[in-house]
Amino acid sequence: MTNPMDQLPARQQQALKTRQKLLQAGKEVFLENGFQKATISQVIKKAKTGYGTAYVYFKNKDELFITLMEDLMNLFYKVAEMPFMPQTKEEAYENIKKQVRMFLQLALDERDMMKIVKEAIGVSPEIDHKWYMIRERFIERILVDIRYAQAQKLAKERLNPALTARGWFYSNEMFMWELVMNKDKYKLDDVIVNLTSMYTGGLYE
Amino acid sequence: MTNPMDQLPARQQQALKTRQKLLQAGKEVFLENGFQKATISQVIKKAKTGYGTAYVYFKNKDELFITLMEDLMNLFYKVAEMPFMPQTKEEAYENIKKQVRMFLQLALDERDMMKIVKEAIGVSPEIDHKWYMIRERFIERILVDIRYAQAQKLAKERLNPALTARGWFYSNEMFMWELVMNKDKYKLDDVIVNLTSMYTGGLYE
DNA sequence: TGTTTGATTGACACTATGTCAATGATATAA
DNA sequence: TTATATCATTGACATAGTGTCAATCAAACA
Numbered sequence: 001m002t003n004p005m006d007q008l009p010a011r012q013q014q015a016l017k018t019r020q021k022l023l024q025a026g027k028e029v030f031l032e033n034g035f036q037k038a039t040i041s042q043v044i045k046k047a048k049t050g051y052g053t054a055y056v057y058f059k060n061k062d063e064l065f066i067t068l069m070e071d072l073m074n075l076f077y078k079v080a081e082m083p084f085m086p087q088t089k090e091e092a093y094e095n096i097k098k099q100v101r102m103f104l105q106l107a108l109d110e111r112d113m114m115k116i117v118k119e120a121i122g123v124s125p126e127i128d129h130k131w132y133m134i135r136e137r138f139i140e141r142i143l144v145d146i147r148y149a150q151a152q153k154l155a156k157e158r159l160n161p162a163l164t165a166r167g168w169f170y171s172n173e174m175f176m177w178e179l180v181m182n183k184d185k186y187k188l189d190d191v192i193v194n195l196t197s198m199y200t201g202g203l204y205e
Numbered sequence: 206m207t208n209p210m211d212q213l214p215a216r217q218q219q220a221l222k223t224r225q226k227l228l229q230a231g232k233e234v235f236l237e238n239g240f241q242k243a244t245i246s247q248v249i250k251k252a253k254t255g256y257g258t259a260y261v262y263f264k265n266k267d268e269l270f271i272t273l274m275e276d277l278m279n280l281f282y283k284v285a286e287m288p289f290m291p292q293t294k295e296e297a298y299e300n301i302k303k304q305v306r307m308f309l310q311l312a313l314d315e316r317d318m319m320k321i322v323k324e325a326i327g328v329s330p331e332i333d334h335k336w337y338m339i340r341e342r343f344i345e346r347i348l349v350d351i352r353y354a355q356a357q358k359l360a361k362e363r364l365n366p367a368l369t370a371r372g373w374f375y376s377n378e379m380f381m382w383e384l385v386m387n388k389d390k391y392k393l394d395d396v397i398v399n400l401t402s403m404y405t406g407g408l409y410e
Numbered sequence: 411t412g413t414t415t416g417a418t419t420g421a422c423a424c425t426a427t428g429t430c431a432a433t434g435a436t437a438t439a440a
Numbered sequence: 441t442t443a444t445a446t447c448a449t450t451g452a453c454a455t456a457g458t459g460t461c462a463a464t465c466a467a468a469c470a
Binding site: 214216219244245246256257260264265266 | 426427428430436
Binding site: 040051 | 457458459460461466467468
């Protein structure tokens with residue numbers, strides 16, 4: 001047994017346990033009620049702690065939710081950091097398609113939580129900022145990829161790489177939300193292929 | 206004088222005037238404080254009416270804001286309905302560019318209000334739905350255009366027109382918000398050209 | 411065992427919402 | 441002109457949530 005809690009004095013163990021109880025209860029309350037309708041009162045009730053206790057561990061509802069979000073966000077960061085070094089246009093297409101699939105699939109795997117995240121982004125400036133950071137990290141990464149493709153003479157050099165990277169991420173993000181909110185309206189594969197084809201080849205002959 | 210109010214009995218005139226006072230005060234309060242921080246109390250104070258009066262004319266803060274939004278939304282509908290019947294790829298490019306410019310310019314002209322709209326979309330499901338309708342109207346219109354271009358053999362027929370229309374609107378919308386929230390970060394013309402070029406021609410050679 | 415430290419608590423002050431019975435002003439009918 | 445009906449207006453009230461803090465309780469330590 002190497003549970004890190006074993007080494008701590010009983011009092012800190014208790015504190016950690018209380019914190020965990022609040023997080024677990026918080027997750028349940030958020031999933032059941034959505035972000036706006038969830039209240040601290042519901043959380044403490046479910047966690048079976050006193051009212052003030054929640055405020056000892058988290059500044060407010062937003063901070064509690066951000067803590068819950070963090071693991072999820074790290075998964076997104078991982079996808080953003082995927083390597084990209086194609087030698088041909090075809091290889092680029094396959095690579096891009098793969099990354100799009102990973103991004104969308106991750107969002108769908110965490111669908112219930114992502115729905116709450118979307119709601120929370122609109123309501124809480126702190127959470128909005130958190131998502132903004134993820135977005136910029138993706139865009140930064142795409143920018144590197146586009147510059148690489150341009151240097152390799154694979155991609156059109158007259159396009160502004162920064163704007164192109166941003167636009168490309170935006171398309172992905174919006175379809176991601178659409179899939180999360182409205183899972184059965186689209187076939188995932190169709191979305192991936194169309195997105196990637198449009199990006200690499202454009203609409204007109 | 207053909208002011209429609211002249212023909213109404215004095216009592217209804219008074220009622221309309223009170224409603225107008227509330228709308229005007231509401232607009233000021235929203236612009237000064239943003240959507241979330243604005244309160245009904247601030248509005249009635251500015252409108253110099255009793256507290257309950259606001260609730261006579263509007264169900265709640267959301268409804269009051271939606272009423273304020275409506276004129277703005279009609280301007281967007283106008284842009285969505287622009288005709289599109291190009292004969293050549295070049296003509297299509299110019300047409301599209303023009304519509305993109307009108308869309309982005311409109312949002313920038315109404316920048317202060319659009320900022321509040323963005324905030325309100327995240328907070329209020331009713332307002333979110335209102336924006337959703339505008340979005341779908343644009344996408345519907347783009348879909349017609351794409352089908353037309355495909356029928357004319359200008360656009361690639363293997364692309365899914367519904368998904369392509371959606372993706373294209375999403376890119377426009379996201380850059381619109383980016384410009385509204387962050388006006389000086391980008392040059393409008395660069396955004397328009399890059400957006401349109403990507404859409405019509407894609408990234409890869 | 412007594413003392414200190416820090417985790418836990420719920421009562422409290424505060425802010426906002428939406429409702430409603432009472433009030434007041436205008437329209438209508440006698 | 442006056443009496444009555446109608447409807448706009450009002451603010452006090454019930455309700456619901458937030459965040460704070462002084463008091464309490466239990467573990468750690470000397």
